[in-house]
Amino acid sequence: MISLASTILSTSDEEPAVEPITAVVSAAEAGGLFEWFWLLIAFPVFGMLVLLIGGRRTNAWGHLLGTAVVLVPFGIGVALLIDMMGRAEDQRSVVLHMWDWTIAGNFTADMALRLDPLSMVFVLLITGVGSLIHIYSIGYMSHDPDRRKFFGFLNLFIAAMLLLVLANNYLLLYVGWEGVGLASYLLVGFWQYKNSAAVAAKKAFVMNRVGDVGLSLGIMLMFVTFGSVAFEEVFAAAGEADGTVVTLIGLALLLAATGKSAQYPLQAWLLDAMEGPTPVSALIHAATMVTAGVYLIVRSNALFDLAPIALNVVLVVGVVTMVAGAVIGCANDDLKKSLAGSTMSQIGYMFTAAGLGPAGYVFAIFHLLMHGMFKADLFLSAGSVMHNMNDQLNMRRFGALRTVMIVTTGTFFAGFLGITGVPPFDSFFSKDDIIKSALSQNWLAGIATIFAAGLTAFYMTRQLSMTFFGKKRWTQDVKPKESPPVMTVPMIFLSAGALFGGLTMVYLFNLQEWLTPITGFTPGELPIPDWAVEVITIATLAIGVTLAWRQYATRDVPETPPVNVTPLTVAARKSLYADAINEGLFMRPGQHLTRFLVWFDNRGVDGIVRGTASGVSGLSNRLKLLQNGYARSYALTMVVGVLVIAAIFIVSRWV
Amino acid sequence: MDPSAYVILSGILFSIGALGVLLRRNAIVVFMSVELMLNSANLAFVAFARMHGNLDGQVIAFFVMIVAAAEVVVGLAILMTIFRTRRSASVDEPSLLRN
Amino acid sequence: MTLVMQAAESSGSTGEQVTFWICAFLIVTGGLGLILSRKTVHSALFVAQTMISLAVLYAANGAPFLALVQVIVYTGAVMMLFLFVLMLVGVDSSDSLIETLKGQRVAAILMVLGVVVLIVASVGGALSNSTSLGIAEANEEFGGNVEGLAHLMFTTYLLPLQVVAALLISAALGALVLAHRERIGERLDQTTLANRRVAAFGDGVHPGGLPNPGVLASSNAIGTPALLPDGTPTELSVPVPLRGKKAPEILNDPELIKAEQAEIESISESESAIRDAGLAGIGGHTDLSDVYPDQLDPDEAGTGETELPPAPDDDAKPGDA
């Protein structure tokens, strides 16, 4: 990794070929329609309150209200987009002040929302995909007695996520950040009666907390350094600050991002989070929340530009997760978990892009948007399969489903086209951009992106063929049929997005130009010709698809996983030993530290004292020391404290 | 006479009191040790009053006696309740509360 | 006292030196005695020694009022309180001087030595070349030590003087709460007890003391029954454990033994009846509602979960057997 980092360092110093476009951070005041964009958040909040307070009284119509309060913001979002597109480039960022939040005498956090091209993209993604998933959930959750509660939590999630992307300062962003975390725990643990769901919710809870510590540390450091946490002020002041501090802030934000986006080393929770209902997996653990880390890094691009070390760490984290996630995706027999590995891998792509600095921020967001559509599509299709296969997820028990689930097969295939990057579908554009950008900045990262693209093609083909092609391997009791329209229609919409999203964003909308005022853009120079990159990429895809097709579609798939396999496959099946590593690396030392300190507080003082008194005596004597609660011991500690105070006085004065 | 002699004496007395608190298990002896510590502070107050030539120190010493008397009353009352329950005046005896 | 005062007036005199060193010796030995005595009461006496020596030093420092208060309040009141509690707890209670907390003793001595060093060093360092103004002038300002103190107490320290009242109130109240055992039910005076005993006599329980063994008999051994005025022996006079075991001449006849045993049974029953009557309300097993029915507040008594147990059976009449 050191050689990789040094390579990056050496390349990033090169002169860019084209004049770079720098990011604009100043914003205009809200006006006209833009004064009302707080309604985006207000609607889902209202829905949530009605559903959660109303209780059972809302059973009859709760799901409809829950869906409506997301659909309406989507409409508002579209209207805002049209309005924004009509504006001049420097008028597109608007800030809406709500109230001043004085936190300490000299420090006021301006509680303001910010709508700019970057958050606009997210608003449309969240509300758009969100609406479709709400509609899908009406069908998917129709048998659940707590359906309105589910919708209440979903609305909470949408509101918090919108707050996260619309916040104008890190503090408000943090509120949204915690909010989506909360919603995620509630939804993953929604089926609490399943022990695995409760355990998974706990795991997500704890690992996310580790990340959140990073965010709160970053915010605190920002305030200490810049005296403010508002985006504009922080970015403006960052140039004058000490480089080390900015790097520390960058690393703290990265820690937060890895936690939320399931990147190494905080990735383990995502696979378990698949215990939640499938719409949740699609919305939170594929399309929106897990990408919040990418948003955080791209949003803080002004800081990361000043912290090359932090940026390189982002790149390394991204590349590692990209490859590792893909490997996990290749080996897992659980359809949803395989997709979750894929999600990690795709977000790894985004991190890789973001880690490239100004050359890649735009593409990170581009891929994020594309991923939101095709991955939601894939998850909903997977949910449709699961719904009709008695909640089974083992792909070795699927096969030949194309014969009974035509629409689902189609939508899954659309997602397949979108994710693998077959021209001219979604990933063809976004992944291609990332590969080129990576190659231009750092050939090692570039090759890794191409390799991961090949792996993507392999595991997606594997999923497709094991699920929908080949022979029937169903268990006795399942009788699969197509899902109702309330589920398939959203899937079809998302398929359209997966197929044509890329085309639209490149030729009709020009996302790159739309975002550059926020993210800046520095084009890189490719070491090899453009067409060569594309040919190599497509060739890699073809290899991946062919290998998988030969393995899983043309041959028989055993119903139990083969035992005699390569060590890599074993490792991949065990999620690359992530749990074991986590336990060894984090939990054990933490427990030991705690135990030690408890021991020290209770007995250590005595122990030291005893040592001086009678030297080393046997363990049997030590056991007697384990009893405490003696007031005289406490009094002794106090006298020790007196001496400690005296020592500090003496040291600080005369030394 | 040099006030420092009195203050040093008071310091020694204070430390003896502290030692009594740390070493003795009989609660009555421990309370008496605390009284000793308060008395040593009084001696310091009186000596310092003389050094500074004002009566403030003596007034404070007077108040300390009042407060100490009140404290003794409360302490002995608590001791009596515990003694009635456990038939023991040891400060080590009650150690049900601990980690 | 006057001598000491005079010594104080002439600051730096050898008289004060002597006083100081004698008292310092007494104070330190008193303190050490407190720590080292096995018997608590010895500790208390050593403390008294320290307190009185301190009073002398107060006087030497121009604080005669404090010296008196020290004697009156500390040695007179506080130490008496200590001794009083000591008597309650058991005057000859002695501590084992074996330390149970490992290392506590050594650590305590080391730490306290550290504290002594700190205090002595800081005091010595600070006061090595200080000048003492002397208390004489301040004492004379209002015509005397007591007047001076009074003046301060009622001007500068008026507020502390007032609020210390609340402190004393709370201390007294607190001690009462913990120590005062409230009586519930009627007071058990002699009249009540006598009436009760007489009432029990109506049920056949003997009201007076029992005759001693051996009275009027040939031997005063503890197992020999007393003789009644008519010359018959009464087993009542023999301690319960010995009854029926030692009565060689009189109780050889099996018929008599059988009759005697029946009597013994009735007697032991009547004795338990006496015990019940005597102990009722003091903490035996008799129920409250039975003894003091009028004390129960009907509003409060019946509502609780802790229902009163049913009344005991009064049927244990002694004469039944």
Add this chain to the structure above:
Amino acid sequence: MIEFPEIQWLQLAPVIIVLIAGSIGVLVESFAPRTARRPIQLWLTFGALIASFAFIVIVAGSFELVVGGSMAVDGPGLFLQGTIVLVALLSAFLMMEKNLDVAGDAFAPRASAMPGSEDERQFTALRYLQTEIWPLFLISVGGMMLFVAANDLLLLFIALEMLSLPLYILAGMARRRRLLSQEAAMKYFLLGAFSSAFFLYGAALLYGFAGTITFGGIQEAITGQGSMTPLLIAGMGMLFVGLLFKVAAVPFHNWAPDVYQGSPTPITAFMAAGVKVAAFGAILRVTYVAIGGAAWDWRPVLWIIAGLTFFVGAIVGLAQTDLKRMLAYSSIAHAGFLLLGVTALSTEGLAATMFYLLTYGLSTVGAFGLLTLVRTETGEATSLDSWRGLGRTNPWVAAAFALFLFSFAGIPLTAGFIGKFAVFSAAAASGAGWLVVLAVIASAIAAFFYLRVVVVMYFSEPTGSGPKVVVPSWSTKMAVGGGVAVTLVLGIFPQPVLDLAQQASIFVQ
């Protein structure tokens, strides 16, 4: 001829009312019939507290030394007195609760009756209540109010004893688990008396240093200090022992978990909140007014103590399985954060610390109030296991407790977050940036054990049998509701109270 000092009755009224009500309470105990005592005491207590608060509002803005300079009536003093009265009000609501325990309130029917004795059973059966707790409580409140306003070392010492003595007694009066309660009283008394001896000796040395015991006089002596500095240093050190003991700062914290666990829970709440507010008020006044000139000397001490305190509190708290003990360690950790605010030695630091005290105090009472609700036959069930799955069985209790825990953890939109943020930023501005970073790490560690409780409440299966939540009367609901309201409102709209604290943050010299 003695000239009496002028007595500023109006400015003294908040304290005097409480103390006089306490004294009247003693008379009530002597003369009122037994059944009438409780209602009279309740009226007296609540009336006095409310009247006292009203007078605090009336005299707000006063800025003077009263009664010959012993006491200061100024912004910080009044703000903290107000806080203490509010804390006392909420605690009094908890103390008067009679519905939770089948046998009555949280206190022994007669503290003098031996645990387990026939006497005790009879008193319980007769439904006796120990109404003396109310005068004791009021005098303790009065002591706290004096503690934050005392302007010389003598009044400070008297106030210290005044707030402590009644608490020693009250700590030993729990109805359930009386042995533990008596033990808590014993330990608290023993160590408290020990620490106040240190405090007093420190005061003596400071008097030796300055020749006076008024805070202003000590400050003057510091600015013109001569060769007597060692006395000042030793005096400050020993004074700190007494004060840091009361706030349970490490290494003077050992008593807190034991005493908190053993005391009757309403008293624990009052102790954890009230004593902390009062002691920090005193620490603030002493450090700002009396020894501010020697800040160069004592700041490192408080920095290191603060660091030790929040780390030990947070880390040892992780290992606790009893909620009362856990909250005790939490309160230790909070003492560390508050000490950080003290070291700021600026207007911002003062305002931030006072705001923190207000929010911490009120939410602590609420949190302890909730602990009284989960019970078994034999009393409160405070082990973590007893709270399993409470989110499902008793959503309101669980939600309120989660809110308090979030506030303690410093999660945004709760008052705890604002307080922590204000304190940290003030400390950072005063040059303790490195310590603030450590404090953030410590609060992250502490967040784990708070959130563990949340996880247990929401993600664990409820135990079928075992502890149940008892429905309390309105008074506990008031206490908990008050805590919840403050935690939420000050989390979202802290502005007015922050402004108030800011305005109030000047000490009269």
